[in-house]
Every structure is written in structure tokens, then in C-alpha cells.
Amino acid sequence: MGRVVITGAGSINPLGASVAETWAAMQAGRCAIGPMTFQDSERLSVQIGAQVQGFAPEDHLTRAELGFADRFAQFALASARQAVAEAGLAFEGDLAARSGVVIGTAGGGLTTSDEAYRAVYAEGKNRVHPFTVPRLMHNAAASLVGMAFGLQGPSFSVSTACASSNHAMGLAFQMVRSGAAPVMLAGGAEAMLCFGGIKAWEGLRVMSADGCRPFSADRNGLVQGEGAAVFVFEEYEHARARGAAMLAEVVGFSMGADAADMVMPSVEGAARAMAGALSDAGLAPEAVGYINAHGTATAANDRTECAAVRKVFGAHADRLMISSTKSMHGHLIGATGAVELLACLMALGEGVIAPTAGYRVPDPDCALDVVPNEARAARVDVVLSNAFAFGGLNAVLALARV
């Protein structure tokens, strides 16, 4: 089986409009969560979120693309352009014919749906925009990214709630490793910060009114964000032959299901996914220096995730670092694993561990080194990225320094 490396990364997220800006914000422990403003947002009981500010889609998309791109697809396209530019790949001939794209998203074109429903239900109109369907479909982002680069290989979308982008990137990894494609663009995109998107979440009563504080004893729920990140997953020999810079090697992936509860996470399921990723990579738990946690700042997730880490890593759990960058960029739902992979690349490539911001009070149920509030310089060789979705679907990636 082939080896798989990441040769390009791009992102639009609440912390920044590029990988460099995102890393700078993570290193500063900057929090992008604040008051949310969009149509009808005054009718929400949840008033905070991490919105992408100052994004001008016309700066990133062609006029033809703009007509078909919901906000989530705009984020994906802009991110993919950055990633491919960094990788320095020119997709032509056989490479274009065999390469593809897989983008995770939980909600797809939610803003498009929201606007169309508002028009017909609230405003009594009898007509919606003719491109409503191509804009709202979950695969719109994958299709637009593929069209931008002429990718004719395996291309699709993955939707598994908060694990969507980890599933997408895991599948891309498996396809490149198996030889099904020499290059896959993979990541996630989400734009759920619209009235309907947040109103639906309010009902579950798991959102915080005042901030995202993962692992802190005074945490009181998640805060949503929006954005995208896209990566170039490339077969190692292909990358080496063209002298490409390698940001990290993807060494393992595991996915599984709790098969137990729609919303309550399971220690067993989370532990199996982490252990599975290590086993897939052929690595011992002791090799891991950093875990980018799912860390939603709900009571249930953080307690369960920490127990799962103890179960998998035993005494090594006290030596590794684990942080949740959701404390800074919010929970990007279907895009969250992709943006969080940036923290993994920063750990491996820059030797800087992103902090868990907003941390205030130790919680005995989360007694791990959560890198509270300040980034830390540290050399790590192997990292994990966790995603545990509603519906009990778990997906964990393992990455290593090249």
C-alpha cells in the first residue's frame, strides 16, 4: 500500500482567511466567538457564534461559480484554491482524470434552504431562485471544487454530522493509499449560522449562552462556527518525484459506530476509534504526543472523551497533550475536523500546540493536560484528530511528521 502525505492546505474560518492567519490566531489563543448577526438572529435565544467576518465571495469565485455556490460551497472553493496553490499541482491529463474530491458537510446549503423557505412560507411568495437545488445539495461543494480544477476521478460528499470532514478525509486517505486515486482534495465545509440552522440546535438545549470552555468544570455547552478547510492528499512517491513540500503524513484512520444512542456519546465507541487509528498506523499509543480533541464543551462529550483517552492510553494519557480548538473557532459541525486538522499540522510542522482557550476551572473528570489558554512549543511526532458525531458515528485520523 502507498503512503499518503498532505502537500497543501487552505481554509476560510472564523480565525482567519488562510492557514497562516489561522495558525497565528491559534498561537495567540485568540477567540473568534462573539455576537452573531444575520437575518432574524434577534429571534434566537442563542446569540453567540463564530462567524466568518469580512469574506467577500467575489474575491475568490468566478461569476459563474457564484451563481451556484451557497455560503458553505464558497468557503470550500476558496479553501481548495489556497490548498492547490500551495501544493503547486497542475491537474492535467492522467492526473486530472484519476484525481478527485471529497468534502464533508452536515447541513449543505442551509442558507439557501432557509432563504427559500422564508420566501415561500413567511413572505408568501410562489417562486424561489432557479438554482435553489444545485445550491443546497450537499455535493455542491465537492462538484464546484472538482470543476475548478478539472478533477474527473472519484468525487462525492460525506454527511455524518460532526464527523463529516473526518470521514471525508479518512476516505480520501484510504483511496490514495489503495491506489484508487493519486491525489484527492479533501476536507469539510459548513455554513449553519443562519436562522433555521441555529433555531434547530436551540431545541436540544446543548448550546452555551456565554462561551465555549472545553474541559473546564464551568463549561455549559457548545458554540457554533462556520467555514471550511481543504487539503491536498497526495501519494508519497508522486509528491516526492515532483519535489513537493510535505506538511504531514497521514498514517492511520479508523471509523466506527456506537450503535447505542442518537445523542449521548460512548466511551467505548470513542476509545475503539482512537485505538483503531493507531492500529491502522501500526503505532503504539506511546507514540502519540498530541490529540486534537472533539472537545465540544458539552457536559457529556468532554467527560466521555477524556475517559476514552484514559482507556486507550493508560499511564501515557498523563504525558500527552490534548486540546480543543473549538474554544477559539467554535464548532464547525461538518467542517470542524477539517479546520481542526490545521492545529494538527501546526503541531507537527511548526512545533506549536494550539491551546484550549476559555479554560477556567479544573474538572476532575477531565484531568488531562489540556494545554489551557496558552499555546505551547513542543516537538511531537504523531498526533490524532478526534471526531465523534451525533448518531454515534466516530472517525479518528492519525498523522505523523514526514
Place this chain on the structure above:
Amino acid sequence: MASAVADEIIAIIARQAMLDPSEVRLDMTLDELGFDSLVLVEALFAIEEKFDVSVPYNANEPDEADFDISSVGAVIAGVEALVAAKA
């Protein structure tokens, strides 16, 4: 005598707990009724819809003082206060 609000709330709780309303006592805790967090969230939704109130309850902080869910009676008292505040 139980108020009309109390009867409605007991009916909602009984339906969620799959019990007959006569089996629901005011001193019962939600644990005793077999409520998990999702059942509670559904019951609160039904209460909010019935009385057109907003119940301040965050599943991450079940013990916070905003809304007392320690017993059926406490829930009834809390909703009665919300209904009274609305009038």
C-alpha cells in the same frame, strides 16, 4: 387542589414517562420517572408549546438554579411562575 396548569404538566410528564397520570406524584424525581436528558428536553418542549413560555434549561447544567427540575412539583411550580410572569 391541583391547578389546571399542574394537571396539564402531569399529563405531559405522564405521557413522556409512559405512565398513567394517576401514577405521577408531586414528590417524584425525574430519575424515578425514568427520564433521560432527551425525554426531559421533549417534555420541556411540550410544556413550552402548551403554555407559550420559554423554560430556561441547559442540558449541560441540569443543577443550575434557573429552573428547578428536582421533582415533578418543582417543575410545576417553575412553570406556574413562568405563566404568572407572562400574565
